[in-house]
Amino acid sequence: MPVVLAKELARVLEQEIIFGEIAPEARLVEEEVGERFGISRSPVREALRLVEQDGLVIRHPRRGIWASPVGRADLDEVYSCRLALEGLAAEQAARARAPSHVAALEKALAEMEAAHARGDVRAYFQGNVDFTDVIHDAAKNETLRRLLNGIGKQALRYRYLAYASAPELVTMSLSGSKDILAAVSQGNARLAREVTERLIRRSWDAIGAAIERGAAA
Amino acid sequence: MPVVLAKELARVLEQEIIFGEIAPEARLVEEEVGERFGISRSPVREALRLVEQDGLVIRHPRRGIWASPVGRADLDEVYSCRLALEGLAAEQAARARAPSHVAALEKALAEMEAAHARGDVRAYFQGNVDFTDVIHDAAKNETLRRLLNGIGKQALRYRYLAYASAPELVTMSLSGSKDILAAVSQGNARLAREVTERLIRRSWDAIGAAIERGAAA
DNA sequence: CATGTGAGTAGTGTATACAGTCTACAGTAT
DNA sequence: ATACTGTAGACTGTATACACTACTCACATG
Numbered sequence: 001m002p003v004v005l006a007k008e009l010a011r012v013l014e015q016e017i018i019f020g021e022i023a024p025e026a027r028l029v030e031e032e033v034g035e036r037f038g039i040s041r042s043p044v045r046e047a048l049r050l051v052e053q054d055g056l057v058i059r060h061p062r063r064g065i066w067a068s069p070v071g072r073a074d075l076d077e078v079y080s081c082r083l084a085l086e087g088l089a090a091e092q093a094a095r096a097r098a099p100s101h102v103a104a105l106e107k108a109l110a111e112m113e114a115a116h117a118r119g120d121v122r123a124y125f126q127g128n129v130d131f132t133d134v135i136h137d138a139a140k141n142e143t144l145r146r147l148l149n150g151i152g153k154q155a156l157r158y159r160y161l162a163y164a165s166a167p168e169l170v171t172m173s174l175s176g177s178k179d180i181l182a183a184v185s186q187g188n189a190r191l192a193r194e195v196t197e198r199l200i201r202r203s204w205d206a207i208g209a210a211i212e213r214g215a216a217a
Numbered sequence: 218m219p220v221v222l223a224k225e226l227a228r229v230l231e232q233e234i235i236f237g238e239i240a241p242e243a244r245l246v247e248e249e250v251g252e253r254f255g256i257s258r259s260p261v262r263e264a265l266r267l268v269e270q271d272g273l274v275i276r277h278p279r280r281g282i283w284a285s286p287v288g289r290a291d292l293d294e295v296y297s298c299r300l301a302l303e304g305l306a307a308e309q310a311a312r313a314r315a316p317s318h319v320a321a322l323e324k325a326l327a328e329m330e331a332a333h334a335r336g337d338v339r340a341y342f343q344g345n346v347d348f349t350d351v352i353h354d355a356a357k358n359e360t361l362r363r364l365l366n367g368i369g370k371q372a373l374r375y376r377y378l379a380y381a382s383a384p385e386l387v388t389m390s391l392s393g394s395k396d397i398l399a400a401v402s403q404g405n406a407r408l409a410r411e412v413t414e415r416l417i418r419r420s421w422d423a424i425g426a427a428i429e430r431g432a433a434a
Numbered sequence: 435c436a437t438g439t440g441a442g443t444a445g446t447g448t449a450t451a452c453a454g455t456c457t458a459c460a461g462t463a464t
Numbered sequence: 465a466t467a468c469t470g471t472a473g474a475c476t477g478t479a480t481a482c483a484c485t486a487c488t489c490a491c492a493t494g
Contacts, residue, residue, distance in 0.1 A: 002485065004278050004447070029475070040449045042259075045477090049266040061221050062455055062476055075361035080309070084301040085364075092282060092297070143272060143294035143371070147302075149365050154360070219455065221477070246445070257479045262447090279446055279485055 005039055006046035013047060017056045017067050018156045024070040028057060054153040070157055072211050078154045079204040085148055087193040088198055093138035094184045095191035101138035102185045109181055110132055116174055121163050124170055129156070131177055138184065162207040169206050173199065222256055223263035230264060234273045234284050235373045245274060271370040278315035284416055287374060289428050295371045296421040297308055302365055303417055304410040310355035311401045318355035319402045325351055333391055338380050341387055346373070355401070379424040386423050390416065411419040
């Protein structure tokens, strides 16, 4: 299986940004990144274009690239967009209502439940990401998928942080995900949108509160 | 003023795709593009990354890049997303309600009116694009702006095509734009969203009908 | 005829070198 | 002390060369 270095590198950098191994607003220098991974600047440049596309870095032409910031203002930007688009995705998924996607949602939910029962936040997070990815697939709209990718990764930083710091969010997320699955499997597009938007709003509020607490510390 | 070739080239290629000088699904070969513009493959590659980000080309790794398709399925993908995001932009613009943005909207609308009065579709189109850009600025949400850029250019192909082929759309667009301006200048966020969504829906229907007519020809 | 294999070529992906821009800092003038 | 200018170095952007992959076509085999 041949690999495109740029794409692989983009994936790694994104993970590092999401999980905080690359700090918000940290400078990314092409040569340094290349040295770290033992590759030349060409695929680094291309990878950084991809990471930029996903909103995780900001480029200032001829001056450099920085990891994008994390904070209340950024959260509000990302979540207002996410509210609009995740609601649309759920609606379109419910309309399409493909059995294989419903099965995949059930599987992801089972994994989330098991992780929750054993108190494993990281596994819960991964299950929840999988659940969200299935909804995006199930919407069968490639343009929407691309847009969701554009903010989904930004949102992941907040989602991970939130689950780790506010465990009641995990319970709320699990319950909301059950509602989404029910609406999608019944083909109820309007309900799917509503419960998705409700869950996003609650997450937004809870993450916002966690950030404000963080800011006060 | 120094220039980044990749960015300039991306702009040119996007214009050519939007106005049909590069046909839907046409193959774009790096070396050929470089020869056309007298530059090397490096900035061509970077430009094509940017154009891909805006949804106007599709890359198949190790195989090449093609202009993205135009058709009913693509229209529906783009417009369902646009409905969600343009509505949000108008809502946020009305909330922000900055006098300089209201003034810019009035100016753009005046230009649209003058163009309409003299039957100049291309100038009308440009005025309408300017109007839309002001709304995006006025929303003061950089993430949303980035997402709208991601589909706005895809939508431009349809918008231009539609105005040229269905003149009643121009009248409808002008009227809808007046409604949006009124709602934004009153700071009525809910109304701004509603009238924007109504206009987008009508455009979607009209463009869809124009495509079906085109398909039958 | 249908299918498989191998060679050649087109074109993408990566490495390296060079040119240009920006930033930081030292030196000089007021 | 402050402001301005010039220089060096860091780093981005572009050009070119090489390596690798995918596709096409000709030929061989069943």
